[in-house]
Structures are given as C-alpha cells and as structure tokens.
Amino acid sequence: MQDSLRERWDGVRERISAACAKAGRAESEVLLLAVTKVFPATVIEEAYALGMREFGENYVQEFESKRPLLSELPGARFHLIGHLQSNKAKKAGELFDVVQTVDGPKLARRLDELGKPMDVMVEVKLADEEAKHGCDPAELSAVVEAIRRSANLRLTGLMTIPPWDEDAEKSRPYFARLRELAAAQGLQGLSMGMSNDLEVAIQEGSTIVRVGTALFGRRQKA
Numbered sequence: 489m490q491d492s493l494r495e496r497w498d499g500v501r502e503r504i505s506a507a508c509a510k511a512g513r514a515e516s517e518v519l520l521l522a523v524t525k526v527f528p529a530t531v532i533e534e535a536y537a538l539g540m541r542e543f544g545e546n547y548v549q550e551f552e553s554k555r556p557l558l559s560e561l562p563g564a565r566f567h568l569i570g571h572l573q574s575n576k577a578k579k580a581g582e583l584f585d586v587v588q589t590v591d592g593p594k595l596a597r598r599l600d601e602l603g604k605p606m607d608v609m610v611e612v613k614l615a616d617e618e619a620k621h622g623c624d625p626a627e628l629s630a631v632v633e634a635i636r637r638s639a640n641l642r643l644t645g646l647m648t649i650p651p652w653d654e655d656a657e658k659s660r661p662y663f664a665r666l667r668e669l670a671a672a673q674g675l676q677g678l679s680m681g682m683s684n685d686l687e688v689a690i691q692e693g694s695t696i697v698r699v700g701t702a703l704f705g706r707r708q709k710a
C-alpha cells in the first residue's frame with residue numbers, strides 16, 4: 489500500500505530534523521517548501537489541511553488555472569520557483585507571494601512596477617547547462633543592486649538548481665558556491681536542496697528546501 493501524504497510528510501520532516509542535528513543547526517532555520525507542480529489543486533488543499541503552508545509552483549499558467557479552484561487558505565504562501573519571463577511578471581505578481589527566480593534587473597523592475605510588496609530571491613546559474621535559467625554569478629551584484637534599489641521588493645536570498653544527479657554529493661559544490669555568493673552579498677536566505685539532496689543542502693546552509701517527489705510521489709510527465 490502507498491504511504492499517505494501524512495506519512496511522507498513525517499518522513500521528510502524527519503530527514504530535515506536529522507540533517508539539522510548532524511549539521512548542528514536549529515530545525516527552525518530550514519523551511520520546507522512543498523512543490524506541487526503538476527499536481528491538482530486538491531493536493532494543495534490536502535497538504536494545507538495537514539498543516540503545510542509554504543507551496544512552490546513552477547509555471548505561472550498552471551498555477552493561474554489551479555488558483556481559482558483553491559478555497560481560501562489563510563496563511564498559505566505561494567512561491568514561484570520556475571523561470572519567469574518578463575512578459576508574465578504582472579500575472580506572477582498577482583498569483584505569488586514570493587518569486588524565487590528573479591534572474592535579471594529587467595525582471596526585477598517589472599515586478600517592482602506592480603507596486604505590490606513582494607519577497608524575492610535571485611536564481612543563480614552555477615552550471616553551464618543549456619536548459620537552466622538563472623543569472624550568471626558575474627552579474628549577481630547588478631541584479632542584487634537593482635532589487636535593493638526597488639521600492640517594493642525585499643531581497644531574501646539566493647536560489648539555485650544543480651544539475652540532476654542520483655548522487656546527492658555531486659550537488660555539494662554548487663550548494664557551497666551559492667552560500668559563498670550569498671555571504672558576499674550579505675544575504676541569509678539559501679533556497680537549495682530537493683527530494684534527493686536536501687541533507688547535503690542543509691549541511692551546506694540551506695534555509696529553504698524545495699521538496700516535491702518525496703512528499704507527493706512521482707510526477708507524471710506533462
């Protein structure tokens with residue numbers, strides 16, 4: 489029989505707890521972001537009913553269609569963790585509380601112009617894979633400055649997605665690099681680590697782990 493969402497949630501929280509203990513960190517320093525992309529709105533409601541409050545979605549359009557199906561979920565916060573094109577900034581601003589994937593000054597300006605106070609993170613591209621988005625580390629200072637100059641955006645930290653590898657240790661150098669880049673900018677927040685490598689991420693200082701598969705099971709290919 490399949491584990492229930494409650495059991496999988498407990499399992500993920502135990503992993504976070506063990507990783508924090510091993511790293512000598514307080515559990516309260518690490519936020520569990522439940523990544524619900526591809527899953528229906530009912531799954532978000534089920535997770536909310538259990539007590540989850542922070543949700544990650546990848547696609548503006550997908551969440552736009554799910555949002556009206558959700559009842560009022562007081563205290564829930566929705567993070568955009570997928571690439572955001574500037575021309576969708578307005579829609580994203582309406583739908584999301586946090587945009588973790590700001591990757592350039594232009595997108596920062598677009599979000600700022602919406603006039604809505606919003607938490608943002610800068611996505612940094614640390615591997616040169618064609619498919620990955622994010623700002624080049626060399627351009628990070630410019631993006632950080634643009635956000636800091638903005639009236640409505642609050643910069644909370646950096647986010648990255650290492651190349652997928654079954655071996656979680658392969659992610660470590662990317663996580664360590666993100667931590668160094670954040671420290672150099674005086675930033676605390678580090679969104680890094682997913683189902684497969686959250687322990688390594690927590691050892692390297694993660695403050696937000698983004699977990700999909702370990703909570704909701706494997707996603708069907710869209």
Ligand SMILES: *Cc1c(COP(=O)(O)O)cnc(C)c1O
Nearest residue numbers: 523569682683698699700701702
């Ligand atoms: C899908 C996704 C996740 C969750 O990945 P899992 O391996 O299913 O935990 C985390 N972050 C981003 C940016 C994603 O796109």
